[in-house]
Amino acid sequence: MSKNKLTGIALLIVLVASFTVLLSLGSGIYREKPPIPTAFTDTSGQPIFTKDDIEQGQLVWRSMGGHQLGSIWGHGSYVAPDWTADWLHREAQAWLSITAIDRYNRDFAELDSEQQAGLEQGLRNDIRHNTVIEGADGNTYVALSNVRIAAINEVSQHYLSLFGDDPALSSLREQYAMKEGTITDAEHRELLNGFLFWGAWAAVTERPGYEYTYTNNWPYDPQIGNIPTSDNIVWSVLSLVTLILGIAMLIWHHACCKEEALPEAAKDDPLFFTKPTPSQKAVGKYFVTAIGLFLLQILVGGITAHYAVEGQEFYGFPLSEILPYSVTRTWHTQLAVFWIATAWLGTGLYIAPALSGYEPKYQRLGVNILWGALVVIVLGSMAGEWLGVQQYFDLDMNFLFGHQGYEYIDLGRVWQVLLLAGLLIWLALVTASMRPALKVSNDMQPVIWVLYASCVAIGLFYGAGLFMGKHSNLAIAEYWRWWVVHLWVEGFFETFATSVIALMLVRLGLIRARSANGAVLFSTVVFLTGGLIGTLHHLYFTGTQTSVIAWGAIFSALEVVPLALIGFEAMETYRLRKASPWMERYHWAIMFFVATSFWNLIGAGVLGFLINPPISLYFIQGLNTTATHAHAAFMGVYGMLGIGLMLFCLRGLTGNMQWNHKYLKGAFWTLNIGLAAMVFMSLLPVGIVQFFAVIDHGYWYARSPAVIHSDLVENLVWMRMFGDIIFSIGGLLMAAFLYDLIKKAIVSKGAKANQAAVLTNS
Numbered sequence: 001m002s003k004n005k006l007t008g009i010a011l012l013i014v015l016v017a018s019f020t021v022l023l024s025l026g027s028g029i030y031r032e033k034p035p036i037p038t039a040f041t042d043t044s045g046q047p048i049f050t051k052d053d054i055e056q057g058q059l060v061w062r063s064m065g066g067h068q069l070g071s072i073w074g075h076g077s078y079v080a081p082d083w084t085a086d087w088l089h090r091e092a093q094a095w096l097s098i099t100a101i102d103r104y105n106r107d108f109a110e111l112d113s114e115q116q117a118g119l120e121q122g123l124r125n126d127i128r129h130n131t132v133i134e135g136a137d138g139n140t141y142v143a144l145s146n147v148r149i150a151a152i153n154e155v156s157q158h159y160l161s162l163f164g165d166d167p168a169l170s171s172l173r174e175q176y177a178m179k180e181g182t183i184t185d186a187e188h189r190e191l192l193n194g195f196l197f198w199g200a201w202a203a204v205t206e207r208p209g210y211e212y213t214y215t216n217n218w219p220y221d222p223q224i225g226n227i228p229t230s231d232n233i234v235w236s237v238l239s240l241v242t243l244i245l246g247i248a249m250l251i252w253h254h255a256c257c258k259e260e261a262l263p264e265a266a267k268d269d270p271l272f273f274t275k276p277t278p279s280q281k282a283v284g285k286y287f288v289t290a291i292g293l294f295l296l297q298i299l300v301g302g303i304t305a306h307y308a309v310e311g312q313e314f315y316g317f318p319l320s321e322i323l324p325y326s327v328t329r330t331w332h333t334q335l336a337v338f339w340i341a342t343a344w345l346g347t348g349l350y351i352a353p354a355l356s357g358y359e360p361k362y363q364r365l366g367v368n369i370l371w372g373a374l375v376v377i378v379l380g381s382m383a384g385e386w387l388g389v390q391q392y393f394d395l396d397m398n399f400l401f402g403h404q405g406y407e408y409i410d411l412g413r414v415w416q417v418l419l420l421a422g423l424l425i426w427l428a429l430v431t432a433s434m435r436p437a438l439k440v441s442n443d444m445q446p447v448i449w450v451l452y453a454s455c456v457a458i459g460l461f462y463g464a465g466l467f468m469g470k471h472s473n474l475a476i477a478e479y480w481r482w483w484v485v486h487l488w489v490e491g492f493f494e495t496f497a498t499s500v501i502a503l504m505l506v507r508l509g510l511i512r513a514r515s516a517n518g519a520v521l522f523s524t525v526v527f528l529t530g531g532l533i534g535t536l537h538h539l540y541f542t543g544t545q546t547s548v549i550a551w552g553a554i555f556s557a558l559e560v561v562p563l564a565l566i567g568f569e570a571m572e573t574y575r576l577r578k579a580s581p582w583m584e585r586y587h588w589a590i591m592f593f594v595a596t597s598f599w600n601l602i603g604a605g606v607l608g609f610l611i612n613p614p615i616s617l618y619f620i621q622g623l624n625t626t627a628t629h630a631h632a633a634f635m636g637v638y639g640m641l642g643i644g645l646m647l648f649c650l651r652g653l654t655g656n657m658q659w660n661h662k663y664l665k666g667a668f669w670t671l672n673i674g675l676a677a678m679v680f681m682s683l684l685p686v687g688i689v690q691f692f693a694v695i696d697h698g699y700w701y702a703r704s705p706a707v708i709h710s711d712l713v714e715n716l717v718w719m720r721m722f723g724d725i726i727f728s729i730g731g732l733l734m735a736a737f738l739y740d741l742i743k744k745a746i747v748s749k750g751a752k753a754n755q756a757a758v759l760t761n762s
Contacts, residue, residue, distance in 0.1 A: 068410065091148075235554070289342055360432040560608060610628075
């Protein structure tokens with residue numbers, strides 16, 4: 001049996017085993033999710049919050065932007081508080097204050113240490129004990145103490161004022177970057193309190209039979225008894241051991257396997273005389289659209305970052321009333337997915353006919369229709385999100401057309417379904433073009449099949465987001481959300497890119513087909529071994545069982561293993577740029593692939609592992625350390641790769657047209673330098689400051705205005721301006737490069753038309 005066949009079998013085993021684990025643990029999450037009781041009641045049975053209140057309150061939370069305005073269980077945005085940690089801290093302080101006055105007739109702060117310790121133990125005894133009971137009617141109830149109800153009422157009143165337009169809290173809203181009247185309907189604010197309380201209740205209530213909460217004792221707050229569990233510590237240590245072992249084995253494999261020598265490069269560019277098909281020519285508009293969306297993402301990203309310093313104001317102008325922070329951040333994260341996906345989808349539509357040499361009937365029409373549909377979905381979903389956050393929709397209409405509230409899956413359900421339909425159309429177009437290539441037996445068949453399998457996964461796995469219903473328990477919603485974010489965006493797109501790059505380099509005659517087969521199959525096996533089950537590292541503290549911590553810790557460490565040798569890949573790719581004089585045509589495409597390798601090591605590897613171990617993420621989930629990893633990995637890896645793929649396709653589309661390499665050189669360096677400055681001069685330092693704040697005072701404090709709007713942090717946020725400006729110049733230079741190409745294409749087309757007219761007349 002050949003080595004490639006054995007690797008293919010290993011890949012199949014990895015896929016089956018990994019999805020078996022994911023689905024098995026998912027069924028456990030369904031069974032052991034934090035319950036939503038029929039009612040939370042007082043000691044006499046009078047309801048405080050009902051299940052309907054909580055579920056409707058979740059819809060209210062989603063309508064205001066959900067994850068894009070503060071966070072729940074550590075997932076979401078960073079300027080406003082984590083509402084779970086904030087509620088728990090405020091409720092604890094209210095409970096202690098009420099009890100201190102009742103017992104000692106003094107404020108809690110005035111008590112001696114022994115009295116304070118006694119009240120804090122009483123607080124933990126009251127709020128951590130699980131009192132879910134099943135009533136005679138078959139419903140479940142939770143009875144709350146009178147002191148706790150009084151504390152809840154105090155916190156509820158604060159949130160009623162905060163999410164409304166109470167002038168007394170205008171300053172706090174500004175610090176949280178919340179617009180006045182975030183939720184205009186008073187009844188909706190009452191419902192929101194029910195959902196926020198339930199999230200906090202799950203984070204402080206111990207699972208039946210255990211001494212840790214439904215969220216595995218997250219957030220860190222020693223006063224209420226939330227401290228790291230033994231699972232957090234033990235599996236973190238074992239994940240480090242796994243990382244070291246995995247890297248050692250990979251280095252051993254690399255040292256043992258002889259690398260096949262590169263072939264002698266052809267004298268002429270093998271792709272230079274290939275004439276683009278009509279459908280390939282139609283793909284050009286995808287790349288123009290991608291850069292347009294990229295520029296828009298940069299613009300709203302700058303506005304969003306500015307809100308972190310000036311709150312509602314934008315250089316003195318109350319821009320947040322028109323474009324609230326939750327809208328600009330939604331657009332910023334969503335546009336990142338849209339522009340990168342557009343570039344990659346365009347690459348798929350371009351490469352499919354190139355592989356098969358076959359142009360299906362109506363392929364060009366299909367490419368144009370899909371482009372129009374994607375534009376409608378992008379603009380329509382953005383408009384719907386704005387209308388939803390501005391509270392123009394009722395709760396049901398918001399779910400369908402407005403803002404779903406879940407980061408990266410913010411677009412309303414109708415837009416979500418339409419986007420899935422668009423991806424299926426893309427899959428059908430790619431399949432129609434690639435079908436002949438799939439039937440041909442040649443040296444590249446394994447890579448072509450891996451490429452096609454990744455296309456199928458890209459087309460189908462976005463549909464995982466549809467498993468989240470209107471009233472899905474938040475633990476279930478997070479499970480399926482990360483199927484989309486991690487598996488769809490971070491998983492199968494990477495497999496797609498690896499295959500496409502290998503095929504391009506083989507077609508250029510720069511690597512041997514046999515080498516490409518082995519490299520793609522092996523790298524896919526290694527990546528997916530950790531990548532699929534590694535999805536679970538996002539779910540440590542989202543109402544899941546502790547087995548998720550064990551699986552997630554070990555396999556998220558394995559995710560980092562293949563990145564240990566990424567430097568070899570980068571150098572091999574870098575050397576290809578001088579394989580032959582004609583490679584100068586592809587110089588900057590190759591350089592963007594090199595940048596992808598660099599950011600894969602730094603952004604996905606180093607900064608990713610910074611937050612992957614359970615004990616690390618326990619303290620820094622939802623801090624700017626998360627944003628550090630997100631920016632370096634998402635833009636550094638997928639963004640740079642998208643640009644590199646786009647340049648390869650544009651080289652084929654433009655033929656012998658002269659490119660302005662000054663624009664590309666400037667874009668390459670400003671994008672990379674700007675991203676590095678953004679990450680290391682601002683985001684990472686802010687995250688480290690917050691890390692210290694968590695350890696010293698608790699998680700709630702690190703997300704409070706006392707830290708976020710401290711002089712040090714605000715100065716660090718202002719430092720981001722340098723990186724933002726440099727990065728923005730890179731985006732403009734990419735746009736200038738495309739504009740120059742379009743202008744030259746128009747001139748060239750006009751010249752050919754004039755020449756044809758002269759020949760005709762003569």
